[in-house]
Amino acid sequence: MAVVGTRLRQWFGARDPEQPGSTPDYRFSLANERTFLAWIRTALALIGGGLAVAAFLPTNWPILLRHILSAVLILLGAAISIRAVDHWARTENAMRHHEALPASRFPAGLAIAVAAGAVALALVVVTVA
Helix, strand or coil, rough: HHHHHHHHHHHHCCCCCCCCCCCCCCHHHHHHHHHHHHHHHHHHHHHHHHHHHHHHCCCCHHHHHHHHHHHHHHHHHHHHHHHHHHHHHHHHHHHCCCCCCCCCCCCHHHHHHHHHHHHHHHHHHHHCC
16 A cells, blocks of 8 residues: 555656756656656557447447457556556656666567457458457
8 A cells, every 4th residue: 555655646747846856857757757648548549449449339239349358458447547657657757867767568568458459350340340
């Protein structure tokens, strides 16, 4: 539980001028923020895709499949948004303390998940259509 509290304080205090360390070059902070916003756009796209699947897939598709697919897309979008803010705060903190930037395996995992989802969806389209 203490780890969660520490992470939340880091998320909301990453730009606090009272935070220890030195203020990083604003260009790097802005680049970090642009990366965060790109992840948020990806999350919003997946959430919107999940809502579109739930609302607009043809009714001849199995209802359980529609619900599962839409839930997976929405939950993946939620996970990406949480991961985005966590990575943004950790990167900002590392820059402030002149440390190595945090490594991330998340982009590779996301790419694999999206590719697997695309293959599964292609199989469903071919077999149901």
